[in-house]
Amino acid sequence: MKKFFTSESVTEGHPDKICDQVSDAILDAIYERDPQGRVACETLVTRGVIYIAGEITTNCYVEIPRLVRNLVREIGYDDPNMGFDYGSCGVITAIQEQSPDIARGVDIGGAGDQGLMFGYACKQTPELMPLPIVLAHKLVRRLSELRRNKMLDYLRPDGKSQVTVEYENRTPKRISAIIIGAHHKPQVDTERLREDIKRLVIDYVLPKEMLDKDTQIFINATGRFEVGGPVADTGVTGRKIMVDTYGGWARHGGGCFSGKDPTKVDRSASYMARYIAKNIVKAGLASECEVQLAYCIGVAEPVAVMVDTFGTNNVDERKIEKAIRDIFPLTPKGIIEELKLLRPIYRKTACYGHFGREEEGFAWEETDKAEELKRLLK
Secondary structure, three states, X not given: OEEEEEEEEEOOOOHHHHHHHHHHHHHHHHHHHOOOOEEEEEEEEEOOEXXXXXXXXXXXXXXXXXXXXXXHHHHOOOOHHHXXXXXXXXXEEEEEOOOHHHHHHXXXXXXXXXXXXXXXXXXXXXXXXXXXXHHHHHHXXXXXXXXXXXXXXXXXXXXXXEEEEEEEOOEEEEEEEEEEEEEEOXXXXXXXXXXXXXXXXXXXXXXXXXXXXXXXXXXXXXXXXXXXXXXXXXXXXXXXXXXXXXXXXXXXXXXXXXXXXXXXXXXXXXXXXXXXXXHHHHOXXXXXXEEEEEEOEOOOOOOEEEEEOXXXXXXXXXXXXXXXXXXXXXXXXXHHHHHOOOXXXXXXXXXXXXXXXXXXXXXXXXXXXXXXXXXXXX
């Protein structure tokens, strides 16, 4: 059966991603000084101002306005001509301590909230991720690389990509459509930009065998993208959860990740669910796997563990679920220790996806439990 599936990604200069990075940069700054700090930090950015609110309990001090301005400059908003820049934007904070009712449950090792979290893996790509989101991330990472190294010196920080893949029986066959929005300076000619992006981004990144004469390509489809970033669109932490996870291919529990310390199972249990799913696929127990974990606030162990292999399993799913409980620590404390989450590793997760990245700090991408799963189940 033939179907088309689409995923998108955005650059670090997208307003929502500015917010994700601010929230996670604050978490990292606290973890550099106080690994036991509790952070639930939300950011909103709009024309000329950044608002930071949330609950933070820590024994250290972080100069948030300076941290935020340095981050905005690093992202690339360093020119007043863009309408938003690090030197002139206002930074407003409204921070309070974590509720004692929540702390009571977390202090004894329980979950920081109720919730349901999903993790997923499949054999569509070497990263064991769905192909559309992997390609969408690669396009915007390349766009940002060209801006940062000044190969295309007219680019500005905002940008988006979208990739549609044609499938036959859940196997990717070809790329059906590509969309790129590249934020740019007023001086550049539209046709020159389109030629540059086609040659230096699309042709550089996408596998040629997946493209054909019928592949649709749209680059700055309205013609111009001079006005971008917070001047064009208000950003909020956690509004790109499909970009952060599986591009919509797999289910999402609903909670975002950025700005949350790992006692919040929205984040840590989603990382563990991905870790579990990836090891199951790596072990050859299934070629596709989705794992759901569900928690109750103040209770350490999950109230439910679910595995769905979409009929690709060669071991009974109930046996896999039992093996998960036997092999993987599923309490918040156990997850934090297993994945080494009390570290300042979070800002780099805030762009280009939390999954499919085999980089330093992404411990949930390791497949070190695959052999143990094989031994137990085969």
